[in-house]
Amino acid sequence: MDFELTKDQIRIRERARKFVDDVCRPLEGEWGTDDYAVPVDVFMSVVSKFREYGFRGIAIPKEAGGQGLGTVAKCLVYEELVESPVMHGLLATWSGFLDPHPALYVAPDWQKEEYLYPILREDKFYHINISEPGAGSDAAAIQTTAIRDGDNYIINGIKRWAPPPTHPGITPKYLLCYAVTDPSKGYEGISLFLVDYPNPGVNVVREYRTMAPGTYLGRSCDYEYKDCVVPAQNLLGAEGMGFRYMMDQLNRNRTVIGARLLGTGRWAQQRAIERARERKTFGAVLAERQAIQWMIAESEMELEQAKLLVYKTAWMIDRGRDARKEAAMVKCITPQVTCRVIDRAMQIHGGIGMLEESRFGQLYFQSRIAQVAEGTTEIMKGAVAREVLGRKFRS
Template sequence: MDFELSKEQREIQGRAGAFVEEVCRPLEATWGVSDYEVPHDVFMNVVRKFREYGFRGLAVPKEAGGQGLGTVAKCLVYEEIVKSPVMHGLLATWSGFLDPHPALHDAPEWQKETYLYPILKEDKFYHINISEPGAGSDAAGIATTAVRDGDTYIINGIKRWAPPPNHPGITPKYLLCYAVTDASKGYEGISLFLVDYPNPGVKVLREYETMAPGTYLGRSCDYEYKNCVVPAKNLLGHEGMGFRYMMDQLNRNRTVIGARLGGTARWAQAQAVKRAKERITFGEPLAERQAVQWMLAESEMDVEQIRLMAYKTAWMLDKGLDARKEAAMVKCFAPVAACRVIDRAIQIHGGLGVLKENRFGQLYFQSRIAQIAEGSTEVMKMTIAREALRSYA
């Protein structure tokens, strides 16, 4: 078993470190706790720099216009960049995390030119429309319909938990909408559509602000599809393959989320260690107290477990192996462990830990939301148990 990174992986990790030092550090003193409060020109400069440093399409195959470096490389970048508070909200790097859908890799050239390359080569974004008021982690239960009408599909339904389109830096070029094309086939009747945006058949019904304001998870909205006309050629892949496409993308996303949470936990642990060494109580540094040492030891174990699970899963994905169980384990464990690490860091900081400016609250709630987003902890346990029952049979 070899844990050594390849030359290419070390290079991308070093480049991510350079991005932190050269782009992010100079902005830390003025970057607000909320990404939404950052001046538009400053925000977009970070978006451009993220692309210029080569972090778009890391895991996208070269033949599809990406870099072909795999999920491990992508994990390395997202673990590294959260060393700077400028990247804690991750709004400016959203398009890099949310690579174009894998089904676009083998799509017709016109779809690649319209929906793949702009996300990889330009400062463009797209939003995913999966969840609904009645279907969250039970993604197979979506009710939005897409009815074929000649050379078009007519989509009707409400999608929830997608970023709002009104932030100047992340206005979507298109929406990736999952809809039912054949209700009689269950999850095999779900298909996937590329919906151009703005679109007269799509409107925002309501916006929400979550417990992690200022982050990519901080704001959400409901999109209403009302007799939305989509050209039949905008079907992505094949009818009835939508659920499989969904799982393919989610497994990759869950793995990178795990690596990012590992980086978040490492940042919180670094702050806790620094504070424990500096803070003198009753004549001694906190670092000399056994209670504090045990907190640091437990956090160190949590950080290491997140990283090992995330990188093993990323390696499996890069090898083309079935990583459903492993991706579910990463997604189940990492958010909970990261919350534990951040909570201990807050405790070690005492009163300073609850100050908004110290950003622990932002990171805690972002990690807490990750216990729900892209598959809740409980549903991940169902997946893990199902795979365990199969493998030990």
């Protein structure tokens, strides 16, 4: 296997570093730990620059309007972006980094014009509606229904764990809603819909705040679909293909999330190294103490293992290989590794590692949430086991 990057991959990684230096660094003093508290004009300047630097549609095929650089390139960019605290909350970039659904790449031209190209070429966003109060990790158990009524579908149900639409910078242009069109077929009766937003048939009925305040994952809400009328032409792909579409997108997302977590861990590790080299106790710097050396070494080894897995998985996806097992392993391993690395960095910093301004707390809980979001650690282990043992052995 060749570990050398291509010229295009090197170029876009350098562009990401330039974005951090030129766009993010000047804002670090005023950004704080709450993305929602950033002035809208400052927030939107980052959103616009993110697009102008060419970070939207990195992995989308050129024939679908993207850059065609692949998942490896996307992972390289995401790993670099979190080098700046401005990117720690993700609010300004994750929605833009969340590529439109792959089914749109081969959709009718009018769907591409309405739902694909605005996300790639403008400062537009969409939100995914998968989870429900009674269906989280078990996505096949969703109960939201989409009943055909002439030229329309009528959608009813409640979707959970999607960002609130109230922040001016991330108000969605549409919602990507998974709903049951044929209850008799189980997961093969799930379909996918493009739901224009704002919509009189969709309302936010409850908002939540998680233990990672101020970040993209810090706020969430319930979207209630109540007799929501969606034109039949807004069905994305074919009826009954929704679950397969869901897994396709989640595998890609899990790999890129792994790259973000890798970058987060690297950031914490670098802070720990700097602290160990500078902090003196009892006449010697921390770096001379074996206990600290082992903590640094453990973090370094774990991060390197995670990196190899992340980029192997991205490489497989770029070559059209079945990466379900690998993507599940990435999603299982990288959040745990990053949490351990951050925890060690906090320990090395001592009391100041507990301060809000250290940002360790923000990053820890954001990484901890990743052990639950988009598939829990336990669900990922089950997915790996099925791939290894055979699909008939359900967990």
